[in-house]
Amino acid sequence: MPETPGDAILVTGALGQIGTDLVEALRAKHGQDAVIASDVREVANHPFVEEGRFTRLSVLDGDAMDLVVEEEGVGTVYHLAAILSATGEKNPELCERVNVGGTITVLETARRHGLRVYSPSSIAVFGPDAPDRAPQVTPLNPTTTYGKTKVTGEVMAMNYWKQYGVDTRGIRYPGLVSWKSPPGGGTTDYAVEIFHAALNEGHYDCFVGSETRLPMMYMDDAIRATLELMDAPADSIGEARGGYNVSGISFTAGELAETISERVDGFTCDFKPDQRQVYADSWPDSVDDSVAREEWGWQAEYDLTRMADEMLDRLSS
Numbered sequence: 001m002p003e004t005p006g007d008a009i010l011v012t013g014a015l016g017q018i019g020t021d022l023v024e025a026l027r028a029k030h031g032q033d034a035v036i037a038s039d040v041r042e043v044a045n046h047p048f049v050e051e052g053r054f055t056r057l058s059v060l061d062g063d064a065m066d067l068v069v070e071e072e073g074v075g076t077v078y079h080l081a082a083i084l085s086a087t088g089e090k091n092p093e094l095c096e097r098v099n100v101g102g103t104i105t106v107l108e109t110a111r112r113h114g115l116r117v118y119s120p121s122s123i124a125v126f127g128p129d130a131p132d133r134a135p136q137v138t139p140l141n142p143t144t145t146y147g148k149t150k151v152t153g154e155v156m157a158m159n160y161w162k163q164y165g166v167d168t169r170g171i172r173y174p175g176l177v178s179w180k181s182p183p184g185g186g187t188t189d190y191a192v193e194i195f196h197a198a199l200n201e202g203h204y205d206c207f208v209g210s211e212t213r214l215p216m217m218y219m220d221d222a223i224r225a226t227l228e229l230m231d232a233p234a235d236s237i238g239e240a241r242g243g244y245n246v247s248g249i250s251f252t253a254g255e256l257a258e259t260i261s262e263r264v265d266g267f268t269c270d271f272k273p274d275q276r277q278v279y280a281d282s283w284p285d286s287v288d289d290s291v292a293r294e295e296w297g298w299q300a301e302y303d304l305t306r307m308a309d310e311m312l313d314r315l316s317s
């Protein structure tokens, strides 16, 4: 029998792009001391390392995770530690070890201690055979190692729910656009880099072509989706628990550059596709999120112009 879980929240990979926003949101919601940020690395002067509860923890170290859970009274894990697509395709072995191995560590810890788990998936679960507007249920044939690890993560999450009753939930995040922390080595990083380059250099060399269209989302929407999914009543969560499609904004790299040039005088963008174009081309243009809407009321709030205005405003100030 699992021990009675505590009330504390553990966030793995907390110093990354999503963790930087999610830890802040969780602390605002549950209290500063309720959230333990963790990561395999430390970042000097990062507010989580300097101020709140932070512990250095690799998701490949099950004994260390057990100890943190027991000593800190953890009841829920937000498992963000991962290797993203561009870095992952350069080092597929590391990508599999961290993404699959780390998720096993978290799920096993959850099974033993009766924890709830949030473990995100990605639009990278889809392959070239998925429809342009990818439905919730469709064959998942990703061509990237990263995408394959995300499919495995969804399957494992469902298995731990069915076999052991672990309350696992996840979202297939689109490419996320945010200003607080740099993106961590993904294919969709251009949609963040372009804002920094526009303000700092007035020019960006974009590593995908202007016609490349991908599902994207502003970070505020992604954080709200995460909290809403975790707050949803258990009986509203169905077969998509391992990875719900959530739709935000679908735009081409050219449309993004055009939107920024309308707001930043003199901004220019050249399109010089590299290897990441291949990964982008294997993903759908957009996703159908009707299941998330029906089951837990998901609704995005940011469109392209609102997101661009807020990114430029925040980064300028």
Ligand code: NAD
Residues within 6 Å of the ligand: 012, 013, 014, 015, 016, 017, 018, 019, 038, 039, 040, 041, 057, 058, 059, 060, 079, 080, 081, 082, 083, 084, 098, 102, 120, 121, 122, 123, 172, 173, 174, 175, 176, 177, 182, 183, 184, 185, 186, 188
């Ligand atoms: P990120 O790369 O910015 O952060 C990941 C963090 O994990 C880093 O701080 C890194 O130090 C840490 N980490 C790496 N190996 C670790 C280990 N062994 N133990 C502990 N920590 C380790 O990633 P992110 O963008 O914040 O993504 C978080 C999750 O969301 C990942 O599962 C990712 O696949 C998923 N996701 C992100 C996006 C996006 O656009 N950001 C889109 C879809 C899915």
Ligand code: AKB
Residues within 6 Å of the ligand: 084, 085, 086, 122, 123, 124, 146, 173, 174, 175, 176, 185, 186, 187, 188, 189
């Ligand atoms: C990546 O590009 O690797 C991530 C993702 C879509 O999963 N942003």
